[in-house]
Amino acid sequence: MCRDRFSVGSWWLSVLALTLVMFGSLGTRLLSAADGGSRITTIASTVPPNGDVNPYGIVVVPATVGNLTQGHILVSNFNDSNNLQGTGTTIVDIAPTGALKVFAQIDASSLPGPCTGGVGLTTALAVLKTGWVVVGSLPTTDGTSATAQAGCLLVLSSSGQVVETFYGSLINGPWDMTALDQGQSATLFFTNVLNGTVAGNGNIVDQGTVVRMVLTIPTGGAPPQIESMTVIGSGFPERTDPAALVIGPTGVGLSGSTLYVADSLSNRIAAIPNAINRTNSAGNGTTVTAGQHLNDPLGLTVNPSGNILTTNGGNGLLVVTTPAGSQTQTFPLDTSGSPPGSGALFGLVVSGTGLYYVDDASNTLKLFQ
Numbered sequence: 001m002c003r004d005r006f007s008v009g010s011w012w013l014s015v016l017a018l019t020l021v022m023f024g025s026l027g028t029r030l031l032s033a034a035d036g037g038s039r040i041t042t043i044a045s046t047v048p049p050n051g052d053v054n055p056y057g058i059v060v061v062p063a064t065v066g067n068l069t070q071g072h073i074l075v076s077n078f079n080d081s082n083n084l085q086g087t088g089t090t091i092v093d094i095a096p097t098g099a100l101k102v103f104a105q106i107d108a109s110s111l112p113g114p115c116t117g118g119v120g121l122t123t124a125l126a127v128l129k130t131g132w133v134v135v136g137s138l139p140t141t142d143g144t145s146a147t148a149q150a151g152c153l154l155v156l157s158s159s160g161q162v163v164e165t166f167y168g169s170l171i172n173g174p175w176d177m178t179a180l181d182q183g184q185s186a187t188l189f190f191t192n193v194l195n196g197t198v199a200g201n202g203n204i205v206d207q208g209t210v211v212r213m214v215l216t217i218p219t220g221g222a223p224p225q226i227e228s229m230t231v232i233g234s235g236f237p238e239r240t241d242p243a244a245l246v247i248g249p250t251g252v253g254l255s256g257s258t259l260y261v262a263d264s265l266s267n268r269i270a271a272i273p274n275a276i277n278r279t280n281s282a283g284n285g286t287t288v289t290a291g292q293h294l295n296d297p298l299g300l301t302v303n304p305s306g307n308i309l310t311t312n313g314g315n316g317l318l319v320v321t322t323p324a325g326s327q328t329q330t331f332p333l334d335t336s337g338s339p340p341g342s343g344a345l346f347g348l349v350v351s352g353t354g355l356y357y358v359d360d361a362s363n364t365l366k367l368f369q
Helices: 010-023 026-037
Strands: 040-045 053-060 073-079 090-094 100-105 121-127 133-137 152-156 162-166 174-181 185-192 205-216 225-241 245-247 249-255 258-263 268-272 286-290 297-302 308-312 317-321 327-332 345-351 354-359 364-368
Touching: 053 345, 053 354, 053 364, 073 121, 073 345, 090 121, 121 185, 121 345, 133 174, 174 249, 174 297, 185 225, 185 249, 205 249, 225 249, 225 258, 225 268, 249 308, 258 297, 268 297, 308 345
Parallel strands: 053 121, 121 174, 249 297, 297 345
Antiparallel strands: 040 364, 053 073, 073 090, 090 100, 121 133, 133 152, 152 162, 174 185, 185 205, 205 225, 225 245, 249 258, 258 268, 268 286, 297 308, 308 317, 317 327, 345 354, 354 364
């Protein structure tokens, strides 16, 4: 395994109210789980016909457009059938019932624009209400960090075709992502883990970044256009790893105007204030919580009550943290391997029925309730 909404006005208030009605019960489910009421259900294998493995990114489709169906789950795969990291090319579509189909299989030789190094799909995955899908690529040629290259962000249509690529100096190993979707505009927040990492040759370099990308969504079906890009976080520790390819800032989640970041190497959750409007870097943010139950936090999301949910790459635990920094609950989502749960978890997302997450140890999509 490689370790791998905010808008003003009545529109935002109505969306928030609907979200709370749909998703607000997750906090209750998590509390009841502490009393033995939890349940983990395997929804489906994430392995497509070409044999790609190591599921990373996960997102719930917000609206039915083209080949996208509201409520289905998209999952990106990082490894190919030979289990080489940074060579996975598929995004699969999984219905809540478990039915799987391939949404996209991306051919690096026929991209419409540059993607430095090719295709190796990461946890950076977002789906917009207008049907555009954005996924990160951190590619290798042989599955090792020595051949890792900057990659890009790939933009796909609702039919699963790559229509454009975003690339350049501010996009260097895009690793995870969250999106603020406002219809005719969208803001992506993503982490980079290759700034000086390969040159560091296994040593920690404090050059990981968090970038905000503002997109304009034209009417008439034209692809999104970049309006601006701003580095809002910097100085996060990152390094290459023989088993994990690269370790660095990973999961990101937006709550109000605060962006939370899973700082994997520091075993902490960082907060970047005013992430939507700030014009400069907040450095490596302020520490919300560190240590205790955190053990290589990778995936991160925020539930509607504001609690921060993280998955540990080191021991298979889900950790619940309040915005004030109190780690209130933990739940074992995977206990396989040695030590138990090591290397199994990555992406996660809150839904109306619970918490969907990918389990890299078994190449499956699971639901925690």
